[in-house]
Amino acid sequence: KAGVTQTPRYLIKTRGQQVTLSCSPISGHRSVSWYQQTPGQGLQFLFEYFSETQRNKGNFPGRFSGRQFSNSRSEMNVSTLELGDSALYLCASSLTGDFSGNTIYFGEGSWLTVV
Amino acid sequence: GIQVEQSPPDLILQEGANSTLRCNFSDSVNNLQWFHQNPWGQLINLFYIPSGTKQNGRLSATTVATERYSLLYISSSQTTDSGVYFCAVELGNAGGTSYGKLTFGQGTILTVHP
Numbered sequence: 001k002a003g004v005t006q007t008p009r010y011l012i013k014t015r016g017q018q019v020t021l022s023c024s025p026i027s028g029h030r031s032v033s034w035y036q037q038t039p040g041q042g043l044q045f046l047f048e049y050f051s052e053t054q055r056n057k058g059n060f061p062g063r064f065s066g067r068q069f070s071n072s073r074s075e076m077n078v079s080t081l082e083l084g085d086s087a088l089y090l091c092a093s094s095l096t097g098d099f100s101g102n103t104i105y106f107g108e109g110s111w112l113t114v115v
Numbered sequence: 116g117i118q119v120e121q122s123p124p125d126l127i128l129q130e131g132a133n134s135t136l137r138c139n140f141s142d143s144v145n146n147l148q149w150f151h152q153n154p155w156g157q158l159i160n161l162f163y164i165p166s167g168t169k170q171n172g173r174l175s176a177t178t179v180a181t182e183r184y185s186l187l188y189i190s191s192s193q194t195t196d197s198g199v200y201f202c203a204v205e206l207g208n209a210g211g212t213s214y215g216k217l218t219f220g221q222g223t224i225l226t227v228h229p
Contacts, residue, residue, distance in 0.1 A: 031214070042219055043219035055214040092215070103160055106159075106160075108156055
């Protein structure tokens with residue numbers, strides 16, 4: 001079966017711009033989580049969506065937002081980009097978002113560079 | 116919040132050597148997973164192991180939940196094992212608020228030379 005698909009894979013943006021990243025989970029998976037990975041902070045949880053509802057949110061400013069569509073595809077948006085937003089953004093999907101016994105699958109990520 | 120510490124931070128091996136990676140966590144957890152991040156950035160799930168021992172080929176993992184640590188063993192290492200290994204946990208007794216949230220350690224960078 002197809003894995004988790006993230007687009008775009010690489011992108012360069014200018015400070016102050018906004019960016020939208022997309023994630024298509026594995027077919028049948030209804031939970032999508034987003035993570036930010038930077039050399040300094042490591043992997044940090046952004047938010048999780050299940051059936052179009054945000055159920056959990058990490059400690060990030062309001063510039064970071066997301067949504068999920070009825071087909072479980074998810075997008076995340078970062079507005080007013082800052083240099084510190086340069087990172088690898090990873091999307092993960094699972095059946096329910098409850099990891100007990102459920103395998104979580106990550107996409108290959110979107111590499112964002114802010115200049 | 117919960118602290119997840121991995122050791123060693125870096126590990127360099129010759130092909131064929133064995134290694135042990137450690138993960139300590141500061142609170143009770145519902146779930147613990149080991150991941151391997153390949154050079155392209157993708158995280159591959161190696162083990163779901165909140166307790167006990169599991170083996171998959173040359174890899175095995177043990178979690179002692181009561182003592183709050185987990186070990187990942189790599190035997191007869193190969194160059195393709197190179198990459199970053201992460202331990203990640205899901206908080207215990209979170210009352211449903213941990214949906215989708217894993218807390219990651221800082222990782223162990225493994226380099227296997229031929």
